[in-house]
Amino acid sequence: MTVVVYASKNGSTKRYAKKMARELKLELYEYSEYKDEGDDIIYFGAVYNEKVLGLDGFLDKHSDKIKSFHLITVGLLDLNIRSNALEYEDMLKNIRFRYNLDFRHDHLKGAIDYSKLSFIDKLMIKYKISKTDNANRKLAFALTYNKWVDYSDANVLKMIVQNLI
Numbered sequence: 001m002t003v004v005v006y007a008s009k010n011g012s013t014k015r016y017a018k019k020m021a022r023e024l025k026l027e028l029y030e031y032s033e034y035k036d037e038g039d040d041i042i043y044f045g046a047v048y049n050e051k052v053l054g055l056d057g058f059l060d061k062h063s064d065k066i067k068s069f070h071l072i073t074v075g076l077l078d079l080n081i082r083s084n085a086l087e088y089e090d091m092l093k094n095i096r097f098r099y100n101l102d103f104r105h106d107h108l109k110g111a112i113d114y115s116k117l118s119f120i121d122k123l124m125i126k127y128k129i130s131k132t133d134n135a136n137r138k139l140a141f142a143l144t145y146n147k148w149v150d151y152s153d154a155n156v157l158k159m160i161v162q163n164l165i
């Protein structure tokens with residue numbers, strides 16, 4: 001069975017996952033609630049600090065029982081920019097190597113409502129703006145400072161869904 005699993009802190013990833021599950025009539029699980037085995041998994045994971053939310057714990061538990069894995073990351077960064085794509089490639093290489101798992105990857109742009117972030121995440125944004133040496137990344141995070149930005153794109157999700165059918 002194909003199921004949709006999601007890991008989201010502030011809701012944008014959950015919205016995408018819900019939409020796909022509804023359109024394809026698939027079961028939907030929050031990553032910590034998924035218990036079944038032997039499924040084809042579509043995992044929607046928010047990216048925080050160059051890591052996919054919940055993914056290590058999820059794969060520690062389930063990687064040897066998964067039938068197939070499709071990772072859909074949701075983040076602020078635009079992967080059409082080479083330095084961002086390289087950062088993501090490193091992250092994905094690491095996951096493939098650690099879990100000896102081959103998987104398809106797609107990316108969706110997410111959202112940040114600065115006023116709703118935790119204190120620690122607000123600090124992290126500040127840190128990213130001041131410390132990063134990557135100008136594109138600096139700008140991407142600077143544009144979210146004290147603001148609500150939403151780059152969610154239903155058309156990109158639609159294309160991913162169409163490729164699945």
Ligand SMILES: Cc1cc2nc3c(=O)[nH]c(=O)nc-3n(C[C@H](O)[C@H](O)[C@H](O)COP(=O)(O)O)c2cc1C
Pocket residue numbers: 007008009010011012013014046047048049050051074075076077109110111112117120121122124125
């Ligand atoms: C503290 C913090 C760190 C983040 N780090 C990254 C990152 O490394 N790469 C990225 O593409 N997006 C990053 N983002 C953006 C989130 O991935 C984006 O806001 C996403 O939509 C969050 O998903 P959620 O609403 O489901 O939690 C970060 C956001 C915050 C607040």
